[in-house]
Amino acid sequence: xxxxxxxxxxxxxxxxxxxxxxxxxxxxxxxxxxxxxxxxxxxxxxxxxxxxxxxxxxxxxxxxxxxxxxxxxxxxxxxxxxxxxxxxxxxxxxxxxxxxxxxxxxxxxxxxxxxxxxxxxxxxxxxxxxxxxxxxxxxxxxxxxxxxxxxxxxxxxxxxxxxxxxxxxxxxxxxxxxxxxxxxxxxxxxxxxxxxxxxxxxxxxxxxxxxxxxxxxxxxxxxxxxxxxxxxxxxxxxxxxxxxxxxxxxxxxxxxxxxxxxxxxxxxxxxxxxxxxxxxxxxxxxxxxxxxxxxxxxxxxxxxxxxxxxxxxxxxxxxxxxxxxxxxxxxxxxxxxxxxxxxxxxxxxxxxxxxxxxxxxxxxxxxxxxxxxxxxxxxxxxxxxxxxxxxxxxxxxxxxxxxxxxxxxxxxxxxxxxxxxxxxxxxxxxxxxxxxxxxxxxxxxxxxxxxxxxxxxxxxxxxxxxxxxxxxxxxx
Numbered sequence: 001x002x003x004x005x006x007x008x009x010x011x012x013x014x015x016x017x018x019x020x021x022x023x024x025x026x027x028x029x030x031x032x033x034x035x036x037x038x039x040x041x042x043x044x045x046x047x048x049x050x051x052x053x054x055x056x057x058x059x060x061x062x063x064x065x066x067x068x069x070x071x072x073x074x075x076x077x078x079x080x081x082x083x084x085x086x087x088x089x090x091x092x093x094x095x096x097x098x099x100x101x102x103x104x105x106x107x108x109x110x111x112x113x114x115x116x117x118x119x120x121x122x123x124x125x126x127x128x129x130x131x132x133x134x135x136x137x138x139x140x141x142x143x144x145x146x147x148x149x150x151x152x153x154x155x156x157x158x159x160x161x162x163x164x165x166x167x168x169x170x171x172x173x174x175x176x177x178x179x180x181x182x183x184x185x186x187x188x189x190x191x192x193x194x195x196x197x198x199x200x201x202x203x204x205x206x207x208x209x210x211x212x213x214x215x216x217x218x219x220x221x222x223x224x225x226x227x228x229x230x231x232x233x234x235x236x237x238x239x240x241x242x243x244x245x246x247x248x249x250x251x252x253x254x255x256x257x258x259x260x261x262x263x264x265x266x267x268x269x270x271x272x273x274x275x276x277x278x279x280x281x282x283x284x285x286x287x288x289x290x291x292x293x294x295x296x297x298x299x300x301x302x303x304x305x306x307x308x309x310x311x312x313x314x315x316x317x318x319x320x321x322x323x324x325x326x327x328x329x330x331x332x333x334x335x336x337x338x339x340x341x342x343x344x345x346x347x348x349x350x351x352x353x354x355x356x357x358x359x360x361x362x363x364x365x366x367x368x369x370x371x372x373x374x375x376x377x378x379x380x381x382x383x384x385x386x387x388x389x390x391x392x393x394x395x396x397x398x399x400x401x402x403x404x405x406x407x408x409x410x411x412x413x414x415x416x417x418x419x420x421x422x423x424x425x426x427x428x429x430x431x432x433x434x435x436x437x438x439x440x441x442x443x444x445x446x447x448x449x450x451x452x453x454x455x456x457x458x459x460x461x462x463x464x465x466x467x468x469x470x471x472x473x474x475x476x
Contacts, residue, residue: 093469100207127250165208259350262293375406
C-alpha cells in the first residue's frame with residue numbers, strides 16, 4: 001500500500017509538471033503570435049528608401065604643404081553618392097506623409113521608396129530639419145498603409161519594442177528588444193533627446209519605425225553607438241512626440257520655429273546642489289544670461305536653478321532645451337527657479353531661435369555638448385583674439401578649453417591652439433577627405449560626419465607651428 005501511495009504521488013508530480021510545461025509552452029506561443037501580429041500590422045507602413053545624389057569633394061593639390069601649394073589647388077570635384085534608409089507612412093490632418101531622418105536624404109537628388117508589396121514610388125521632400133534630424137516626404141498616390149502614432153511620453157524602461165527598417169539593404173527587417181533608457185542626450189548638440197533600445201539597429205535602419213506591442217509608432221530609429229559599425233545593443237530613436245511637433249511645423253510652414261530663452265545652462269552638479277542646501281541634483285543652473293535676451297528682460301539671474309517650466313520638473317539641461325525648443329516663439333512660460341534658497345516664479349516670453357540669436361548668445365551647455373565627445377570647448381576666432389595670439393592672417397576655430405583625461409588631451413591638443421582642418425578617410429574612395437575649418441559650425445559639421453570608433457586627423461596651429469594630430473572618435 002505504501003509503495004502504491006508513493007507511486008501515485010510521483011505520478012501526480014509528473015502530471016503536474018507536464019501541465020505546467022504545457023502552460024509555459026502555451027504562453028510562449030501566445031507571445032510569439034503577439035509579435036507576429038504586430039509585425040503584420042505595422043510592416044506594410046514601413047518603406048525602404050534609396051537615394052541618388054552628388055556631393056562636392058574638395059580638390060587636393062599634389063603640392064599641398066609646400067610653398068607652392070596655394071597656387072596649384074584643384075577645383076572641387078562632383079562625386080555620385082547613393083544612400084539608403086527607411087521611412088514610416090503616417091496620417092497627418094487627413095493626408096499621408098513619409099517620415100524619415102534628414103541625414104538619409106540630405107544629399108539626395110532623387111528619392112525612391114519601396115513598399116512591402118514591391119511597389120516603387122518617387123518621393124518629394126515636403127520639409128526637413130537638421131536639428132531634429134527629421135524629414136517629411138510625400139509620394140503621388142493615395143490609400144497607402146499607415147502606422148498609428150503612439151505616445152512616447154508613456155514609454156517605460158524595460159518595455160518591449162520592435163525596430164523595422166532596411167539594415168544593410170535587407171528590406172523590411174524586424175528586430176525586437178526593450179527600451180533601455182529614456183531622455184538620452186543627443187549627439188553634437190542636436191535638438192531633443194533619444195530613446196535608447198537594444199533592438200538591433202544597423203546602417204540602413206535610419207528613418208525606420210520603433211513600435212510598441214500595441215503596434216504604435218513610438219520613435220524613429222536614427223543612430224547607433226558601435227566600435228565595429230554594427231549593432232552592439234546601443235541603438236537610439238527620436239521620440240514620436242518630438243517628431244509630431246516637427247512634422248506639424250514642416251507640413252504647415254515648411255520650417256521649424258523654435259523658442260529661445262537666452263541663457264547659458266549647465267546640469268546641476270551634486271557639489272553645487274550640496275552648497276545650495278539641496279538634497280537632490282535635479283535642476284538646471286543658469287551660468288550666464290544673454291544681455292537683452294528674453295530671460296534678461298524677465299529678470300532671470302546668473303546662479304538661478306531652474307526646477308520646473310510650467311509646472312513640469314526639469315531634471316537636466318537636455319530636458320530644458322527640449323522643452324524650450326518645442327515651445328513656439330512668443331509664448332509666455334513660467335520658470336520655477338531657486339534663488340538664495342527660496343523658490344521664485346518668473347514669467348518669460350520666448351524669443352525666436354535664429355542663427356543671429358544663437359551667435360549672440362549661444363547656450364554654453366549646448367556649445368560644449370557638441371564637442372563634449374572629444375573634451376573640447378571651442379570658440380570663433382575674433383579679430384581681437386587673432387591679434388592677441390598672433391593669428392592675424394589665419395583662419396580656424398580657437399580651442400578655449402581641453403578637458404583633462406579626454407581624447408583631445410591625450411592626443412596633445414591644448415588651449416590656444418587653432419583647429420584649421422579635419423581629415424577623414426572616405427570609405428567609398430579610400431582617400432583622405434580634408435575639410436577646412438573656419439567657423440564653429442564648420443567643425444561641428446566635420447565631426448558629425450565621423451562615426452564613433454573611426455580614426456581622423458586635425459591640422460592645428462600652435463606655438464610650434466602647424467601639426468597633424470591623429471585622433472579616434474570616442475564610442476561613448
